[in-house]
Amino acid sequence: MSDRPLQEPTLLLLTALADEPRHGYGLIQEIDAISQGRVRMRTGTLYGALDRLLQQGLIQIEREEVVDGRARKVYALAEAGRSALAAETERLRAVVAEAERRMAARRAPVTRPKGALA
Amino acid sequence: MSDRPLQEPTLLLLTALADEPRHGYGLIQEIDAISQGRVRMRTGTLYGALDRLLQQGLIQIEREEVVDGRARKVYALAEAGRSALAAETERLRAVVAEAERRMAARRAPVTRPKGALA
């Protein structure tokens, strides 16, 4: 387990699985919807990430099914994935709060009155 | 300008510069403080990121100074960096909210009470 922070596509993947299990292609559409069309996840990213997350135990294959002659694998968030997502959102919330606090508390920028100190 | 989302170390860098200009080594300490010791940025990451952010116009060198015989470069958040940080926090806030909404609204996992809805 690399304790490193989740990257954006991975975060969105876990988010898309947080309410209910979905299959690969459905995740692409869901992420498209979540982000209002800003993030169009590539299949290269998706299936690579799914393999990785499976291996890390953050997600699991809930079932495999065939719909309209097309095979599907339905992925579900594992318990480890759920706590990882919870921890990540908590951490991000803290960073966001800190960034906004600092942006509000900032000292005067580039253009500065003549008498300003070094 | 790559419109790609900022990675964690980069986000923390801009955050650490949001209230006032700082020099490289000071940024490492500041990020250590912000994250309560969880993130210890490596110099390899730092100076690489600073070069990149300079080239992208998100930060700028405010001044160079010598303190106690040691040379320093003081970096400041540029206007583009400020709006990039604002946009990023906004985006992250939305993702965090969505993730938490979904975690709360989740459908029952593997084991499910008999009367539970679909």
Place this chain on the structure above:
DNA sequence: ACAACATATGCCGGTCACCGATATATATAG
């Protein structure tokens, strides 16, 4: 009948941010 598109999964090569190690130099503490 055929083309185009949506659904669906998967691999492979390239890029680039990040990491760990290393190098350099000065000031201070023991």
Place this chain on the structure above:
DNA sequence: CTATATATATCGGTGACCGGCATATGTTGT
């Protein structure tokens, strides 16, 4: 005189992500 803190910088390796390609079926349009 050695270790630690301050301070900047470079380099090689790793791995997530991207873009492109391949494959296959179902649906819609002409």
